[in-house]
Amino acid sequence: xxxxxxxxxxxxxxxxxxxxxxxxxxxxxxxxxxxxxxxxxxxxxxxxxxxxxxxxxxxxxxxxxxxxxxxxxxxxxxxxxxxxxxxxxxxxxxxxxxxxxxxxxxxxxxxxxxxxxxxxxxxxxxxxxxxxxxxxxxxxxxxxxxxxxxxxxxxxxxxxxxxxxxxxxxxxxxxxxxxxxxxxxxxxxxxxxxxxxxxxxxxxxxxxxxxxxxxxxxxxxxxxxxxxxxxxxxxxxxxxxxxxxxxxxxxxxxxxxxxxxxx
Amino acid sequence: xxxxxxxxxxxxxxxxxxxxxxxxxxxxxxxxxxxxxxxxxxxxxxxxxxxxxxxxxxxxxxxxxxxxxxxxxxxxxxxxxxxxxxxxxxxxxxxxxxxxxxxxxxxxxxxxxxxxxxxxxxxxxxxxxxxxxxxxxxxxxxxxxxxxxxxxxxxxxxxxxxxxxxxxxxxxxxxxxxxxxxxxxxxxxxxxxxxxxxxxxxxxxxxxxxxxxxxxxxxxxxxxxxxxxxxxxxxxxxxxxxxxxxxxxxxxxxxxxxxxxxxxxxxxxxxxxxxxxxxxxxxxxxxxxxxxxxxxxxxxxxxxxxxxxxxxxxxxxxxxxxxxxxxxxxxxxxxxxxxxxxx
Numbered sequence: 107x108x109x110x111x112x113x114x115x116x117x118x119x120x121x122x123x124x125x126x127x128x129x130x131x132x133x134x135x136x137x138x139x140x141x142x143x144x145x146x147x148x149x150x151x152x153x154x155x156x157x158x159x160x161x162x163x164x165x166x167x168x169x170x171x172x173x174x175x176x177x178x179x180x181x182x183x184x185x186x187x188x189x190x191x192x193x194x195x196x197x198x199x200x201x202x203x204x205x206x207x208x209x210x211x212x213x214x215x216x217x218x219x220x221x222x223x224x225x226x227x228x229x230x231x232x233x234x235x236x237x238x239x240x241x242x243x244x245x246x247x248x249x250x251x252x253x254x255x256x257x258x259x260x261x262x263x264x265x266x267x268x269x270x271x272x273x274x275x276x277x278x279x280x281x282x283x284x285x286x287x288x289x290x291x292x293x294x295x296x297x298x299x300x301x302x303x304x305x306x307x308x309x310x311x312x313x314x315x316x317x318x319x320x321x322x323x324x325x326x327x328x329x330x331x332x333x334x335x336x337x338x339x340x341x342x343x344x345x346x347x348x349x350x351x352x353x354x355x356x357x358x359x360x361x362x363x364x365x366x367x368x369x
Numbered sequence: 370x371x372x373x374x375x376x377x378x379x380x381x382x383x384x385x386x387x388x389x390x391x392x393x394x395x396x397x398x399x400x401x402x403x404x405x406x407x408x409x410x411x412x413x414x415x416x417x418x419x420x421x422x423x424x425x426x427x428x429x430x431x432x433x434x435x436x437x438x439x440x441x442x443x444x445x446x447x448x449x450x451x452x453x454x455x456x457x458x459x460x461x462x463x464x465x466x467x468x469x470x471x472x473x474x475x476x477x478x479x480x481x482x483x484x485x486x487x488x489x490x491x492x493x494x495x496x497x498x499x500x501x502x503x504x505x506x507x508x509x510x511x512x513x514x515x516x517x518x519x520x521x522x523x524x525x526x527x528x529x530x531x532x533x534x535x536x537x538x539x540x541x542x543x544x545x546x547x548x549x550x551x552x553x554x555x556x557x558x559x560x561x562x563x564x565x566x567x568x569x570x571x572x573x574x575x576x577x578x579x580x581x582x583x584x585x586x587x588x589x590x591x592x593x594x595x596x597x598x599x600x601x602x603x604x605x606x607x608x609x610x611x612x613x614x615x616x617x618x619x620x621x622x623x624x625x626x627x628x629x630x631x632x633x634x635x636x637x638x639x640x641x642x643x644x645x646x647x648x649x650x651x652x653x654x655x656x657x658x659x660x661x662x663x664x665x666x667x668x669x670x671x672x673x674x675x676x677x678x679x680x681x682x683x684x685x686x687x688x689x690x691x692x693x694x695x696x697x698x699x700x701x702x703x704x705x706x707x708x709x710x711x712x
Contacts, residue, residue: 226590
């Protein structure tokens, strides 16, 4: 256990998240305590408006926390310089890109920006990492296509490859499965599970796919009504939190099959 | 980045095209000078007629250099604005720079009738046009920079630039409304743009501004590529968004502001050249786009200047009209032919 603690990738202590408006603070969720170790796949689950995106933005340093601390590789997030942070955390966002007129390999190569020189020249090592990232997500066949030629599912894989090429110990994904059909949802999450094990990176993602997350993730963070629960799927199933996640008239949690059913 | 080697040849060809069009530009005019004589004169060799040498060194060469500087400078600032504002319609003048310059010049030409003759006497000196348009651009520029420091949203800066443009344009039309025809005419002539009125001193000053602007643009190439992903991604790649935005606005202002001051408000090149280049070189990578746009802008301006001179005749046309007359059909043709818009 002691070796694991020394490797901890992401840790929060009594974290409160929310927005600041002038002098007002609007807290979205508080008391968040999570620990994420190398090779772990962690899902952040919650209904719309529960603060998933706010949490991911806070963890990636885009917005400041209201209270509490975030530690990345045991350093306080607030003390990490942006160029150092870019080597610790990589992101896959839902933000619309300016240009899809880049080839797949060019987009993946942008993941190497924190390591390249002033004009962005790629070294042999950079090229090796780029090709490795492309192999890991299995997109070699489309590597010379332009990004606007890809389907949503393919493009999501490209974005994941870009994050891998950034060579960080933590990858944060914001709803990587939206706009995807059931097969591609399962495919992308299964891919994330495989990547976390093969690369030993910690992967944290927000998702609405609670059924899939329960089957695939090592740990889940559930945000509900300003409260948070963090644990392995088995631990969470034992508690009542899953049964109370949605209004019971419509959706109930079936402990036998560990999945949600519509009444 | 990758796969850029195949574009190296295209960039070399563009560079050669700059040299060839520059030679033609110097050779053609009201007096046509053979290309061999032009090269000989430029290399400092013996030239058949001394008048040719005089024309080349004192009129044609500074004009050709001005064309290269204005074309490339405006084209690069257009590219910078299009990437920064994530908007294919952005150009160097979206920040309101040319409107600011117009206001300065309008005050010089037409302020006399509104504010009295003594005011005009102070302003109407040899450098007054350059100073007035520079001051006009600078005032707008400072307003935009103040806004960019305060605002987090890049789009808001774009809107503020457009608002300043409308505001200054309104003041200019009020001035024009109260001005006598002769002064209005002077202002209209300035707004046609001109490449040929610059002395070597002025070319040198313009060249210095151009150099600083281009160097900042080249230094921003890596961050511009990060911006292709959007601001949040760029930040996660370690880009300092605010500083980068500030540098890009400075570079654009130096380029577009100084060019407007010396050559007038030359429209269209800044908007069109990045699109022309994107149709020829289908890449969004700025390490390819920046040099290609520099050369492309220079070529377009040199060609437009050749046409504006109406070779062999005594007349010349306003350069501002020619850039649009030549450029717009080319952009339309390229877009229709490819049926796809690369951005």
